[in-house]
Amino acid sequence: MVTSAPAALLVAALVALTACVSQPLAEPRITMRTGRGAKQPVSAIVALTPTCGILASHMRDGNDGAVYAEPAKCEPAVLDGVGQEIRGALAFAGYQVIDAERVNAITSRHHEVIERFNAYGSRHIEQRGATFEDATPVEQAELLRELGADAVLTTRLWIGAGYGLSGRRMVAVQVRLASARDRQLVWARRCELQASGFESDEAALAAAARCTAKGMPRP
Amino acid sequence: VRIAGLLACLAGCQLVPPPAHARVLRGAAHADPPTTIVALPIATTAATPEQAAAVASATRMALELDGYTVVDAELINAEMRRRTTETVERLSEAPPAPSERPAQSHSDTTTETKVSGGKTWLDAGVVTRTRLIAEVGAQGLLSTAIERSTGAMPWNGQVTVDLTLMRLDGRLVWRSECSANFGAVWSSWWTTQQAIEQAIERATHCALESAALW
Numbered sequence: 001m002v003t004s005a006p007a008a009l010l011v012a013a014l015v016a017l018t019a020c021v022s023q024p025l026a027e028p029r030i031t032m033r034t035g036r037g038a039k040q041p042v043s044a045i046v047a048l049t050p051t052c053g054i055l056a057s058h059m060r061d062g063n064d065g066a067v068y069a070e071p072a073k074c075e076p077a078v079l080d081g082v083g084q085e086i087r088g089a090l091a092f093a094g095y096q097v098i099d100a101e102r103v104n105a106i107t108s109r110h111h112e113v114i115e116r117f118n119a120y121g122s123r124h125i126e127q128r129g130a131t132f133e134d135a136t137p138v139e140q141a142e143l144l145r146e147l148g149a150d151a152v153l154t155t156r157l158w159i160g161a162g163y164g165l166s167g168r169r170m171v172a173v174q175v176r177l178a179s180a181r182d183r184q185l186v187w188a189r190r191c192e193l194q195a196s197g198f199e200s201d202e203a204a205l206a207a208a209a210r211c212t213a214k215g216m217p218r219p
Numbered sequence: 220v221r222i223a224g225l226l227a228c229l230a231g232c233q234l235v236p237p238p239a240h241a242r243v244l245r246g247a248a249h250a251d252p253p254t255t256i257v258a259l260p261i262a263t264t265a266a267t268p269e270q271a272a273a274v275a276s277a278t279r280m281a282l283e284l285d286g287y288t289v290v291d292a293e294l295i296n297a298e299m300r301r302r303t304t305e306t307v308e309r310l311s312e313a314p315p316a317p318s319e320r321p322a323q324s325h326s327d328t329t330t331e332t333k334v335s336g337g338k339t340w341l342d343a344g345v346v347t348r349t350r351l352i353a354e355v356g357a358q359g360l361l362s363t364a365i366e367r368s369t370g371a372m373p374w375n376g377q378v379t380v381d382l383t384l385m386r387l388d389g390r391l392v393w394r395s396e397c398s399a400n401f402g403a404v405w406s407s408w409w410t411t412q413q414a415i416e417q418a419i420e421r422a423t424h425c426a427l428e429s430a431a432l433w
Contacts, residue, residue, distance in 0.1 A: 035286055051291065053276030054269060055416045069412030071269035105299060123308040134300040134337065137354040156283070158276045161416035174280045183255055183288045183356060190284055 025168070028193035028211050035185025037178060042150040042186055043219055044096040045177065046103065047087050049133060050079045052157035054201060056169045074157070078202050082209040086155055086175055089213030098147060103132040105139060144180045151177045151186055157205055159195075166197025173208040187217055239399040239421050241429035246391025253359030253386055255288040257295070257352055260341065265367035265378075266419065274380060274423050278363055281427045290355045292340040297347050300337030306330045352387065359386050365419065375402035378418040380426045397425035 057069035083099075091097045108129025115122050132143055144152070153175060160170040174190035191211035195204035258279050261271040279289045308328045340351060352360075362383045369376040377400050384392040401418035 031284060033284060033286070051276065051294075053273035055273035055420055057269075057412050057416065071267055073269070074272075121310045123306075123310070125304075125306040125308075127304045127306075128301065130299050130301050133294075134296060134302060134334070136296045136299060137351065139299060154283075156276055156280045158273065158280060160273075160277075161420040162413055163417065167413075172280065174284065176283050178288055185283075185286055185288065188284050190280065 037184035248390035
């Protein structure tokens, strides 16, 4: 049995700490809105590469024994993963989804060299060109017409500041469909959820992307 | 006792920060807001590029969800860029000739993409920027600034986020400025950084809420 005051305080602190860490995460919040462009029929969509911003730094141990904050980066692989999740959900909902990264603005040049050295070999492929996202606004409008696209999809990712010892933070993924003709909002959908401190940014963003993708409006 | 006291304080976790202070100004064009706006790069010397990108992301998401069409200035190309993608595949066995059956080979592939040439909004002059604004069909510009002042100690101070929406003719639609204080529990790189980030988040949300957007 604990009798001394310091020990009692220590136990109380540990109990409080445990309670704090085990506090349930906030329920995901989904927001959806439609705009003026919703009256136009949308079938073919050009999906742009997601963009993101992360506020929460990561903790890093320094060589001097101190703890430092290291800015978190939006890794291209994570953006790719979220983009795939959203595009997949839209395709399943019935849209014709065109990946902007795969739309050539100009005919690209492909140069491939295969070398063989006995049991070993290498293949060197060089592709030079320009995609939809490299083009100017006028050229992009022309490409949208050529593709017969009705709308453009933008995806934005956000991770807020870490709170508490565990570093809980809010994570949001938002998709917005805008008319290709006049950029008017067709619909926008956002899922915001709380990520635990033990969850990586990648896992948190993937969860938010799944939450956003679930229940996408049909064409 | 001191350790126990410190743990008890830490266990509080939900240290309630002081409320943020907002100032909102409605301009001459408040009743005639633009529908498509170009969001200019964040102006700051106080925030890191990552923090600026996070504020930009939060701001643009809120505006888009509110019905605005937001075009990121840094993604507008004034001239077409070129990209070169190099893929190098190394095989432990020589690749088979097209007529042969594929042999079991172990490959190691690396892909690297480099973007070169072209000019973006950031490189463009005033005349080109005016042309680009017309090309994207924007009627307004959103400027965002982040400022930070340090208090008596390096680990406390104030972060201010300032959002300004103007029509192209220079008429103000609204301006929302919000300041949030930060104060770390104790002085260390990590806690100070976390406190600053929390203040940036609070100030951003407060500025957006104050403009009746968030």
